[in-house]
Amino acid sequence: MILPGTGRGTAEGGGGAPASRVPPSVERARKLRRQMSYPEVLLWQRLRGSPMGVKFRRQHPVGPDYSVDFYCASARLAVEVDGEIHAAKGAPAYDARRDVYLRSRGLTVVHIPASEVLRDAGAAAEAIVALASTPLHHRPAADGPPPRAGEDQE
Template structure:
């Protein structure tokens, strides 16, 4: 299985895609509320996908440009056993180069604007960080077709 840069770890199988489609029709109320706000594509905002398959998991929301996963956690996620599963899943997603936000469902009900601010500011920060990653200037990139590197000057 390759990592995030290679790609196969993040690909999904047809069965998981079918399950994701079914989950899109059975979203929880907080997920529906959040999706009505996230799905807008205007004004230069990053785009999100809902109930998106990643590997063998289906995440609530995914922003591919930012490599951001957003999970809405209701009361089922409060149990110790479920928290352990969530932690293992988050670690796997992070090992694939993704960032995970866990948003309490109560926040969606109480403060949807605050939830949106948190999600969008995180996505924008991740996108900005990717765009300022160190890059080599084209003049410093060499290939084997360029021949051997120039000899270093010798001291006199």
């Protein structure tokens, strides 16, 4: 039961967690979701709904300082749509620092020019889904040849 004046489920409380308890990185990601660029929107329309069983998140916070345009947790894949803002003063250095940080966390980082998304958003989405759904290292078939000498063996 919700008691009157507690703020839960009412306009005064908003029904959510208090703003002071939400990490700044999450607030920033929420803001970015509301302000997505047109190429990001086009790509999100094709990536949402788990195409080929691959789930993506948009404007996903990674660490305290960064958010990636799209993220696939199962593939540990971060996708960045690079538009004109990425050529602005200071942006290339920021992007490089972010990429180093993301890779240090074990993520694969892929950059897609916004112009490619605008040219053919479907093809861009298909390429991203294919990358996320195809692991780089395959387990050898049980009846196949043994691994070559020097290759990791499990």
